[in-house]
Amino acid sequence: MLDRVLILRLPQLPTPILTAYLDTNPADPRNQRRPPGYFIWLKSRAKIIGGxxxxxxxxxxxxQLARVEAHLRSRPPRERGLAVFAGPQDWHLLPLHVAVEDELHWGRPSLTQLLWLLDEHQPCGAVLVDRSGARFFRFWLGEIEEQQDAALVLDTSAWKGKEIAAPAHAGAQKTRGSMRDVFEQRVEAQYARFFRDAAQHIVQWAQRETLRPVFIAGPNESVEPVWAELPKTFQEHAALVxxxxxxxxxxxLQERIAPERERWQRAHELAVVNEMLAQSNGRRAVAGMDETLARLQxxxxRELxxxxxxxxxxxxxxKCQWADRSGDPACxxxxxxxxxxxxxxxxxxLARKFGVTVEVVAGDAAAKLRAAGGLAAWLR
Ligand SMILES: [Zn+2]
Incomplete structure (x- = not known):
């Protein structure tokens, strides 16, 4: 997983820094040649940037360039992309599991591509729940991490012990069959309680980790009761698998969730864009490049x-970073x-400066938004 603390520190690295983003996707034929395509790109781009x-x-x-090249030679990346931040006192490698575009910069660390990737690939979660417990997974930038400290383990061994006392309450004349019914009802009640607790735990976990969406996955007999216990507002940012x-x-799990996530994401983006455009009267929402940029600044x-x-x-x-499209030479x-x-x-x-979350949209949502100027926002 990417180091979240490191990402926050990157803007403060002492300059000058060599920033390289490389598309190292091993599946790309250009990277299967020797030397690989990203290496050739780096060498030729470095002539321009170095000049x-x-x-x-x-x-x-x-x-710094020699360091990067030596690293690429001695340890050819197996990931889809790589970001490197190299300076006299710094050496930070970020292996990336999503598509990256080649870029090279000298001077201030260049975070633009990384910020777009972070906005586009928000962390999401999956909970695998069945009658033995619940396992929690975090997906981020093409990686999956099981969070073992969040896991719930259902210990059913204690239930049997308690239930042995049940016949005394049930009455001496009860048949073995009805005793078993009573026992089974109580076991079902225990499971129902577990599913209720699991639902609460899932909501807290998703909030703590800021995950969206959360997939509730597992056998039907377990995911359905858990789903039923989740608040409506949570279900809007979750899905059943x-x-x-x-x-x-x-x-x-990652393979199973990937197409579900893609589907969920496209539908979500379309809903966001449709709603924003429908409400873009300048009071609740705003659309269009100039108007949106102005209201943002x-x-x-609150959401872009x-x-x-x-x-x-x-x-x-x-001086003040105000940005717009007018040709005026003075701010x-x-x-x-x-x-x-x-x-x-x-x-x-700008989005980070004003504490605004960014929804990067593709597909049908992008076509609709592009027609409205490419940019829209919910207002506070
Ligand atoms: Zn200014």
């Missing part, structure tokens, strides 16, 4: 929807000097 580095930093640049046993391995937005891969340029103030907010920036680079940072 632009200040003269005083040329040696530093070459040293019925009909498999608790013996499944994490890798098998006025602190009015953006088309994946949205292009375009903005002009951004070097409308503070009169400061402005420079041209890619929307793609500015947006994740």
């Amino acid at each position: 632009r580095a200040p003269a005083a930093e040329q040696k530093l640049f070459r040293e 019925k009909g498999f046993s608790g013996k499944i391995t994490p890798a098998e 006025q602190g009015d937005a 929807a953006v088309v994946r891969g949205l292009g375009g340029k903005l002009r951004q103030c070097v 409308p907010a503070c009169g400061g000097e402005r420079r041209t920036v890619a929307l793609r680079a500015a947006l994740p940072e």
Whole structure:
């Protein structure tokens, strides 16, 4: 799993830093050649980026590049992508299990691509529940992690012990058959209590880990009663995956959940975009590039929807960071000097600055949102 603490520290790394994002997908034919395609790309891109580095930093640049190349030679990545942040005092490798685009930067650590990946791949969860207990899994950026400290184990051995006393209450004339019925009813009541407790535990866990959605998976006899105990508001960000046993391995679970997740995500994005556009009257929601950017930077937005891969340029103030599409050379907010920036680079940072969650949408939702300007937001 990616190191969440490290990600928070990356913006503070001392400059200059060499940032490399490499598409190292072993399934891509370009990476099956020797040397692999990402290595060739790195070498040729480094000539351009290195040429632009200040003269005083040329040696530093070459040293960091050599480190990255040596690492790639000695330990060819097996993951789909790799992000490297290398500086005189720093060496941070982030293996990535999702699609990455090749990029190389020198100077400030470049977090743009990483921030987009984090926005697009929100962590989600799966709970495998059956009559022996519940296992908890966290999915993030193409990886799966079983959280053993969250697990619930149902110990049924104690139930039998207690139930031996049952005939005394049930009466001496009860037949063996009805005694068994009483016992079974009590066992069922115990299971019902377990499913109720499990549902509560799931809600707390998902909140603590900020997981969305959560898949409740397992045999029908267990997932149905657990589902019934979950609050309606929770069910909106959860889904049932019925009909498999608790013996499944994490890798098998990930494979089973992947298409469910894809389906859930597309439907969710479409619902978000439809609702935002329907309410985009400027009071509850707002749509369109200029209006949304303005409301975001006025602190009015709480959730942003953006088309994946949205292009375009903005002009951004070097003093106060205000950004818009107008050609004005001076900042409308503070009169400061402005420079041209890619929307793609500015947006994740603006969203974080104003504490706004970002929904990166693809598929049908993206087509609808693109027609409305590519950007929309819920207002506070
Ligand atoms: Zn300004």
